[in-house]
Amino acid sequence: MRIGELARRCGVSVRSVRYYEQQHLIAPGRAANGYREYDELAVVRVRNIHELLDSGLTVEDIRLSIDKGCLDEPLSTLPRCPDVLRVATDRLGALDRRIAALQDLRGRLARQLLATRSAMARAEETVADEWSR
């Protein structure tokens, strides 16, 4: 099948499929006219790639697990892939660190906001005091 059908069946853009190829995640054949040719295996691979990207892995992560057969069956039916597992575990840790950093940021911003609000409240009280005098 050609790239448009592949993309449609995998729920990704044609651009993305070409990008995956450029990143050496897939290697389609070529027809005589230069068009890329994909088989059913490609459907599985591209779906897997998309799913892994969507789960927070990077193209680089996925590339590390290629040529290990880890992308050529539906992920749910191919549980044995230590490399993907390890990378995913690392990625989970990185994700946790990013979340922690964001929550730290949130804490600082919230405290700043709170301090500002209470300072404004105090200022209004002062004004009220002045009025009541």
Place this chain on the structure above:
Amino acid sequence: MRIGELARRCGVSVRSVRYYEQQHLIAPGRAANGYREYDELAVVRVRNIHELLDSGLTVEDIRLSIDKGCLDEPLSTLPRCPDVLRVATDRLGALDRRIAALQDLRGRLARQLLATRSAMARAEETVADEWSR
């Protein structure tokens, strides 16, 4: 004072100071030789800009609050600035959304990992079964 001293006193890079200027957050004078000239006010402003950036606001956020006098005193002693307050509140919401998105991602990745691990465990049991036969 010149840009090097300003940057040192504010704990930011010279590059960042020039970037703030390019973004119209500061507007230093120029000496006869073309060197930027900063006064004490600039120290306060640059420190405030850096602190706000560090708190998760963007240059665009900060720009919206300029010309309101919100950057010309230490933030802790200038609590009355509704615009900064509103922007910061918005930013807090955005931060919460980003955190939620990351946590969602984390959940998906963790589930995938868990499923993979338990599938591997099942596979090992199967192997054990085969051995025990």
Place this chain on the structure above:
DNA sequence: CTTGACCCTCACATCAATGTCAGGGTTCTA
């Protein structure tokens, strides 16, 4: 007069995956 520490502008690189052009070829259908 030279060295070194400053300063200037301009501009590209970073990170990641994808969108979106431009400029052109192919294939199928009416």
Place this chain on the structure above:
DNA sequence: TAGAACCCTGACATTGATGTGAGGGTCAAG
């Protein structure tokens, strides 16, 4: 045979703040 719908490559844009380098002035101390 024309037009629609597809395909190709190549390249720039996006986001945000900063790093870095080239190529070149300015100034003070030695």
